[in-house]
Amino acid sequence: MPDLSPMAKVKALAFDVFGTVVDWRGSITAEAAQIGAAHQVEADWATFADAWRDGYAPAMDKVRKGELPWMNIDSLHRLILDSILPAFGLADLDEAQREHLNHAWHRLQPWADSVEGLSRLKRCYTITTLSNGNFSLLTNMAKHAGLPWDCVISAELFGHYKPDPQAYHGTAKLLGIDISELMLVAAHPSDLRAARALGCRTAYVIRPLEFGLGHPPYEVAEGEFDLVAETFNDLAAQLDL
Amino acid sequence: MPDLSPMAKVKALAFDVFGTVVDWRGSITAEAAQIGAAHQVEADWATFADAWRDGYAPAMDKVRKGELPWMNIDSLHRLILDSILPAFGLADLDEAQREHLNHAWHRLQPWADSVEGLSRLKRCYTITTLSNGNFSLLTNMAKHAGLPWDCVISAELFGHYKPDPQAYHGTAKLLGIDISELMLVAAHPSDLRAARALGCRTAYVIRPLEFGLGHPPYEVAEGEFDLVAETFNDLAAQLDL
Structure with a gap:
């Protein structure tokens, strides 16, 4: 059983x-x-998605280390997109088509439990994003997907990408709470470990299909995080909602 | 008739x-x-509210001019509160009582048309705050009053209070839009004029009871703002929602 007493202090997720x-x-x-079909190009589009995402962490790390100036995720996504389009037969996309595709990240679909689970959690907690995605991306995504955030917080507001401490400390400060009153909810142990080291509470939500079928699960130590949940509804239930 | 063609470009309010x-x-x-009654103190509490608010613009201007370091509105409100409590017979309030009263600004009630009007406007526009109130104040207020913002934006994010240009430009930038695609909605001509000078669209919503009965209306030139509305529902109707 997790020690639930620090849980009682949590004010925001x-x-x-x-x-x-x-x-x-x-x-x-x-x-x-869809774009491939419109251009009569065949390719493995899941591999395309993986290639796009694979460029993300290295590009962000360059910003974190100062090798690139501050750029938001839209700009980083676009750099990576331009570099991978030729390999997938889409070198001919024009500027408007590239911008439209780049904005696919503003139109991502929620997991099946996300909207219902967030709505439950919102009853008793302030719920916010804490994402490296830029503010407009997160705002547009929420509108498109019906995500009921109380507010939108992005690493862009701090000029520091997670896992830099400024992102977690900055979130608690903007919400007017102590970092021990903030719980990070994430599917990635690295993010949760960075938050935990600063005094955040942590909830690990397992998303086995994030990288597709057959992807090995993360290794997590017993009791490493305050809560471990299968879905947001499961998280709500564990928080007695 | 206002020229409605620039209206068609508006993406966010x-x-x-x-x-x-x-x-x-x-x-x-x-x-x-309520606090007066609990402490058996009689006073004109509307005058108390006015005195508290009267300290606000001068305190903010000191921050804008660098005479005070950056302080958020909670801190400015508290400075003013401490200075006026004795005159209203409440010098004895302890720290917890002062903090509770200071947070009354997080619990302000919406005008009767606000929630319905915002919900209508949200159907076709991104709706956000652009307030000098701090981020946590605006987030808590939205949760308390049921204000359906797509996101919360505060001058605190820019370290510049309105009417500094950084607040308006910063809002457009965070939303990923041109300033000409942003419409400021406000009951105060000074705010609207600052926004208009930067290229924002403007909607003046008349709130005749903001300062109580009998307060003279603001002087506004004909055609000075793109739209003039009596309520948020009226604004929604003028925007064909």
């Missing part, structure tokens, strides 16, 4: 978004397949 | 909050009266 709330891989695969 | 969306004077008067 901050959610990682890509993979935790929305299915980026399924959504990008579907949008790319 | 940014709302001033104190006085435009919520009735700060009525709400603060009611909370102060």
Whole structure:
């Protein structure tokens, strides 16, 4: 049994978004397949989604290390997109088509339990994003997918991408709470570990299909996080909602 | 007739909050009266609300001019509160009582048309706050009053209070739009004029009871703002919603 006493102090839940709330891989695969069909190009569009996402962490790390100036995720996505389009037969996409495809990240679909679970959690907690996605991406995504956030918080507001401490500390400060009153909800242990080291509470939500079927699960130590949940509804139930 | 063609470009509506969306004077008067009753103190609590609000613009201007370091509105409200409590017979309030009263600004009540009007406007536009109130104040207020913002934007995010240009430009940038695609909705001509000078569209919503009965209306030139509305529902109707 987790020690629930620190749980009673939690006032706000901050959610990682890509993979935790929305299915980026399924959504990008579907949008790319549509564009492929329109251009009579055949390719493995799930591999295209993976290639796009694979460029994300290295590009962000370059920003974190100062090798690139601050760029938001839209700009990083676009850099990566331009670099992978030729390999998938889409070198001919014009500027408007590239921008439209780049904005597929503003239109990602939620996991089946996300909207219902968030709505339950919202009854008793302030619920916010805490994502490296830029503010407009997160705002547009929420509108498109019906995600009922109380507010939108992006690493962009702090000029520091997760797992830089500024992102977690900045979120607690904006919400007017102590970091021990903030719980990070994420499908990625690395994110949760960074938050935990700063004094955040942590909820690990397992998303076995984030990278498609057959992807090995993350290794997580017993009791490493305050809560481990299968879905947002399961998380709500564990929080007695 | 206003020229409606620039209206067609508008993608987001940014709302001033104190006085435009919520009735700060009525709400603060009611909370102060409750505390007065609990402490068996009689006073004119509307005058108390006015005195509290009167300290606001001068305090903010000191921050804008660098005479005070950056302080959020909670901190400015608290400075003013501490200075006026003795004159209203409440010098004895302890720290917890002062903090509770200071947070009355997080619990302001919306005008009767606000929630319905915002819900209508949200169907076709991104709706956000653009307030000098701090981020947590605006987030808590939205949760308390049921204000259906797509996102919360505060001058605190930019370290510049309205009418500094950074607040309006920063809002457009966060939303990923041009400033000409942003409409400021406010009950205060000074705010609207600052936004208009930067290229924002403007909607003046008249709130004749913001300062109580008998307060003279603002002087506004014919055609000075793109739209003039009596309520948010009226604004929605003028925008064909």
